[in-house]
Amino acid sequence: MTNKLIHSEYKEPPEGAVSGIIFSINGPIVKTEGNSGFLMHEMVYVGNEKLIGEVIGLTSQASIIEVYEETGGIKPGELVTGSGSPVSVTLAPGILNNIFDGIERPLSEIAKKDNAYISRGVNVESLDTKKLWDTHITVKKGDRLYHGSVIAHVQETPAILHKVMIPPDKEGTVSEVVNDGKYTINDTLVKIILNDGSTENLSMTQHWPIRIPRPVLKRFPASVPLITGQRILDTLFPLAKGGTAAVPGGFGTGKTMTQHQIAKWSDADIIIYIGCGERGNEMTQVLEEFSELTDPKTGNPLMDRTSLIANTSNMPVAAREASLYSGLTLAEYYRDMGYDVAIMADSTSRWAEALREISGRLEEMPAEEGFPAYLASRLSSFYERAGMVQNLNGTEGSVSIIGAVSPQGGDFSEPVTQNTKRFVRCFWGLDKNLAYARHFPAIQWLTSYSEYLNELAPWYTEMVDKKFVDYRNQLVYLLGREASLMEIVKLIGADVLPDDQKLVLEISKVIRIGFLQQNAFHKDDTCVPMSKQFKMMDIILYLYQKAKSLIHMGMPMSILKEDGIWDKVISIKYDIPNDKPDMFDEYKKDVDRFYESVIEKNA
Known part of the structure; x- marks a missing residue:
């Protein structure tokens, strides 16, 4: 090649x-x-x-x-x-705040030529080659440049500084540079003399094959979580920066909306959203919502740090297969600048179906459910491009991959879900019963898991609280006990349970409704900082310990439930603003008053 x-x-x-x-x-x-x-x-x-x-x-x-x-x-x-x-993508300023098809053709430019539909053979530039960018040169004549060295800065959007880099396969000595000013992405900014004595002109533009990962210097183990503002994710099943997660679920369980919430509120610097084989109206919703949203970190429009790749279900199936790799390459490019990038792939099942269709056209021997025998290797090659790394230029960046899976009928035993579980370390299983009960996010805590918890524990201990992981484990234990007790309740009813087990059911209800359930349309509950998440766990477990003490004193659960403290703790997520953590002290006093009043009434 x-x-x-x-x-x-x-x-x-x-x-x-x-x-x-x-x-x-x-x-x-x-x-x-x-x-x-x-x-x-x-x-x-x-x-x-x-x-x-x-x-x-x-x-x-x-x-x-x-x-x-x-x-x-x-x-x-x-x-x-x-x-x-x-097959390659163009890498230069102009990628952000843009939407492309599966092979990086900008849909806005195509629309000017072909209105609502993409005609065949349409010829448009991937990025605007006429726009002038305000450019600050960061090198001078005589400088030695190595793979990935930064040669210029361009303010691509108000939120993101674009670092123009020398391609990873080039190095040499600067022989000429231009002055700071306005340039297009194809204008020569720097001339270098390569090691073999030849001269190379460097512009803002690079091209990179979509199927070849961009090289890195070193990979780091998981150590920092990707904070999403979603309590069930951040607390119970955290994802590391540079990690991989799967969001499987049947139709209507909230895969796309879960990814939307993560894209809106996560602390990633840049979001690459890949709509792979999804319905056109869903991608339209993404466009409309993202253009209206304000980035909570910068106050700028969220699209200033977002790029969308849309390969909807009515677009050619082969381009669907390429769209994931196109998005990955864009993400790796910004990772090389030192940014934390999160990829939302919605959905990898549609991508696997494209593989299946193409495999059938090639008359290859089908494997399970008609998928090609190389499905697992293709999935692994996709997810393994995630990671927290040290780049060639010495900076550190990450690519986190969150892939939605759409098993038919919600059957997690089908090949795409099972093979995906082999290559991801975070599994957020969506449950249709929770979704139909309007419990969102509809992530089933009994089937979900995160293998990053032990590696992230030091971060939680240092940055949030030393009790954080212990509190998290207590919540999971109580939810597990509730599930076991509910099997008995279904058979013989709750009245025959001893009071300590009734307490487990009551506090688990507080955990489910007051902590795990989250309202995306509430200004405080849509995104919750880690400090509030910890304090919410603290007050729930404080209530549990006080109630447990009363049960051991012989107080029946029926008396404890008469107090309104249970509903009050559930309402904490709405009643305490995210920026007023001191209000939790008053709630602890309310729990103490509840404890004392029960003792007084039954003395």
Whole structure:
């Protein structure tokens, strides 16, 4: 594969480019006869309309090409022309506050040409090549530049400073630089002399193959959580920065809305939202909501640190398969600048279905439920690109991947969910019964888990409170006991339970409704800081210990339930603003008054 990289908009093929003649068309799969001289994973232009495709198979008799656009109307005998380069994305200022299709074509520019629908062979630049960016050069003549060195700063949005870097495969000595000023993404900013003595012009633009991970210097173990503001995630099942999580659930259980909440409120610097095979109205909702939201960290529009990739269910299925890799490459690019990036992939099941359809067109031997035998390896290659790393330029950044899974009928035993569980360390299983009961987030605490808890415990101890992990474990224990007791209740009723077990049911109700359930439309409850989450656990467990003492004194649970303290503790999430933690002291006094009043009444 040549070093020259070409991105997804059409360019005139290089002189002497190889070509082949189409002899077979099967949906998105096109074959050319004979040995055309193409390279594996090379980007090609298919037919008279120059549709974008990728070489996915080579034999001495034929080249197999996956076309990322609708192939209707193509006929045998038309030419396929090679580009000499792999399918790549353009990396430069202008990615944020933008929405692309699966192969990084901006939908706003396509809409100007083709209105509401993408026509075949549409030719648009991935990024605006005419816009002038206010550029500050950070190097001078004679400086030695290494892989990933920063050569300029551009204020891409009010929230994000774009760090223009030398490509990872280049290094040399600066021979010329321009002055600070306004430049386009293709203007030469710096000239360097490479190690072999040749000269290279550096602009703001890089191109990178979507299927090849960008190189890093070192990977770090998980040590810092991705704070989402969602109590059940941050407290019970935390995700580390640079970690991987799956959000499986049936239709209507809230996968997309859970990802929306994380995208809106997490402490990641940049969000890459990939709508892979989802309904068009859902992506429209994302666009409308994100454009109206204010970033709580900066006060700027949330879109200033967000990029959307939309490959909806009515778009070509082959481009759906490429969209995840396009989003990953954009995320790795900003990670290389030292940012923490979170990817929302919605949903990996639709991506797996695209793999299945293409595999069927290729007449490959199907595995379980018709999915290809390489489903597991493809999923692993996707999730393994997450991580907290030290970049080539010495900065530290992370890519966290949160992938939604849409098992048919909510069956978690199907292949995509089971294989995903092998490669993620955080599993947030959504439950339809919780969703239908209007309990959101509908994450089932009995089936969900996080393997990051032990690694993140030192952070919680130092940054929140030394009792945090112990309190969290107590909540999980009580919820587990409730589940066991409910099996007995279903058989013989709650009245026969001893009072200490009735107390477990009552305090678990407080935990479920007052702590785990969260209201996305309430100004304080939609996103909760870690300090308040801890204090909420503290007051719930304080109430439990006081009530437990009363039970041991012989007080019946029926008397304890007569007091309104239980509902008052449940309402803490609404009644105590996030910025007034001192109000919790008054609630502790209310619990003490409850304790004393029960003793007085029954003395």
